[in-house]
Amino acid sequence: MADMIQVSVHSDVPVFRQIIAQLSFLIETGDLKPGQVLPSARMLADNLHINRNTAARAYAELAKLGLVESRGRSGTVVVGPSPAHQGSAAREEARRILESAARQCVDLGLTAAEIQSLAMSVAIRAEDHMLKVSFVECNADRAEYFASALEAAVSIKVKPLVLGEFSPEDEQADLILTTFFHLAQVRNLPRRPGTEVVAIVVAPHVQTLMQIASVPKSRTVGIWYRTDDQAVTVRDWLQDAGLKNLRILHDLEGAELDGIDLVVIPDQQPELKAALEPKVNVIEFGNVLDAASIRMVNEVVRDMQAAKRGDVTVV
Structure with a gap:
């Protein structure tokens, strides 16, 4: 496989990014197939005459992208292109554009290796000028859910991040989105200069509304969230919905559940729901993006x- 990759230490594109770009392309096009074992970072580094840490960093980034997976002694294995990427209209249009450009470059006398190197350099520069957006939540399922919803609503790639599981200083986001639940936490995280933090409003899902409406007003409802601020917000919303016997829970075991008829928990937490259901009824408080927040x-x-492209000056 190393023969399929070419890197240049004289390029203005970092070597690890050259490796990522080329391996991503080989995986997405099917030249590297799911289940195929990649050479070890040491072997790849020796073949390319680069530092082993550089090769290891490239593999780690590819794993974050979901293209490869580290399986211990079995090595680093190709997982394959994302199902969302396979056969997408955008990728097919991009392929058409690149094929036309490649033929023109061949007519100009460039070799396949020269075209590959030039295309990678141009693509990486273009990517560097793209707005980088992240969405931060308290668990992976909710982060991925809202990031995906925002991508569809805003038509821009949104990276899901989980509080406590990423290094803020290493994130290159220009814009970090989160809910008002986590705004204070995210703002207090160290981050690179110039990164904007914006909170969005999430509204109860219609299924949540239906479940809440069916709860008898005499029931005692426990509320469990990771932070008191979140729990208080949900409690206030439930009070407005007409429920009176509300109790914020700080523990989900033992005496905390005595006298509780049902517990409201965040959605997208299947393990928590499965652990509680044998003991007490559960309502998952699901949220959807607020329309005004999407417009904002x-x-x-x-x-x-526009500012990143230099079209306008933001004061």
Whole structure:
């Protein structure tokens, strides 16, 4: 496989990014197939005459992208392209554009290796000028759910991040989105200069509304969230919905559950729900993106993209 990769220490593109770009391409096009074992970082580094840490970093980034997976002694294995990427209209259009450009470059006398190197350099520069957006939540399922919803609403790639599981200083986001639940926590995280933090509003899902409406007003409802601020917000919302016997829980075992008829927990936490259901009824408090927040994020993204391109000056 090393013969399929070419890197240049003289390029203005970092070597680890050259490796990522080329391996991503080989995986996405099927030249490297799911289940195929990649050479070890040491072997790849020796073949390319680079530092082993550089090769290891490239593999780690590919794992974050979901393209490869480390399986201990079995090595690093190709997982394959994301199902969302396979056969997508955008990828097919991109392939058409690149094929046309590649033929023109061949007509100009460039070799396949020269075209590959030039295309990678141009693509990485273009990517560097793209607005980088992340969404931060308290667990992976919710982070991925809201990041995906925002991508569809705003038409820009949104990276899901989980509180406590990433290094803020290493994140290259220009814009970090989160819910008002976590705004204070995210703002207090160290981050690179110039990164904007914006909170969005989430509203109860219609299924949550239906479940809440069916709860008898005499029931005693426990509320468990990771932070008191979240629990208080949900408690206030439930009070407005007409429920009176509400109790914020700090523990989900023992005496805390005595006298509780049902417990409200965040959605997208299957393990927590499974642990509670044998003891007490559970309602998952599901959320959807607020329409006004989507419009606000669209405006913020539009202005930041224009500023990044140099179209406008943001004061």
